[in-house]
Amino acid sequence: MTESDEWATVETVVDEDMDSNPDGTTFRQGPSGIEQGILEKILFILSNTNPWLLLFIVVGVYYLIQKLWFSSPSSNSDAYSTLSSEEILARQEAVELARRQMQEQYDKKAREHAIKQKEKEELLRQEKLKNLEKYGTKLGRSSKTLAAESSNDQLQQGAIKKKSEKPKLKPEYNPLMGDGSSGVCYRPTRRGGGAGGG
Template sequence: MDDVEITDVEDDNSPYRVEKAPLNNQDLSSLSLTVGELLSQYGWYLLAVTVLVYLLIQHLSKRRSSQSSSSSPQQTLQDAALVAKRQEAMEAARIKMQEELDAKADIFREKQRQQEEEKRRQKIEVWDSMQQGRSYKGTAKPSQTTEEASSSTTVKPKSDKKPLRSADYNPLTGQGGSSVSWRPGRRGPSSGG
């Protein structure tokens, strides 16, 4: 083994003198190193979580304050009165609309009854005229008298018929009577792909 020389460190004359730094709180320095390391690795995540927690607290405090203010007895009574007024107005509007609908339905029923009465009267007139041996047109108006009916059945002389087209009309050539002309399509192969 080698010879090892041991010297006293506290000896002022020794060549191997170690200067001691003033003692600091070593617990806080290790803590600051740990915190610095965490912030360097997870800093952005910690910032985002902090902002979200802050916003959540703000939202919950606003919600709590609005609930406490809305639950005040005077405002609750005003809200109840407002709701009651709205319901009364809606009920009045419903009643008014129902009355209008009932009036329209009565008018419609009256028109239907009049139409049925008119049809029944026309059927009776047709039946009576058939019993008397007269011919009755269903399209003739009931107010028409027999004299008017006899005058409307007179034969009118027919006028001379003119030919509809001239003799030189040919629809295939496009010459003649009308302004519309037909022309045959191009001959040849189609120009498809």
């Protein structure tokens, strides 16, 4: 044997991960090399990632699972597909009848409410008229004479106003605008609370 042949010896090593079945076939219990590498990479990423980001991802995945898995649009369509066209038409007519009845009830209540409001307004108007007549007679006047006297008073006040009017000082004078000839006018001080503490 030459030196190169000594290096070519093969030893039989019993692998702990390998088990043999009673029939002589062997199978591997742990993950393979590729699976082990992927698992290590995932664990490394998870350990170095922000926990809030992980929480956000988990909640997002949970929401997607709930949305996609548990929402079954086929169940709604199956319920309608099992009904015959006559049953569907009967349901639609029943819904339309119920809507019409509810609208009629609403319209009836609205009319009754409007009538009650008109009655309240009429009663209030009648009460005001009674009070006016009642208090007008206590003062020695009736409502008809009160209206005539008020119009006469207004005419007399208008005549007195015309007599008592004074001529204006200057047409361009406006006290709120300040004196037009001088540049000095009042200006309020600046309200600054600059150096105070507390």
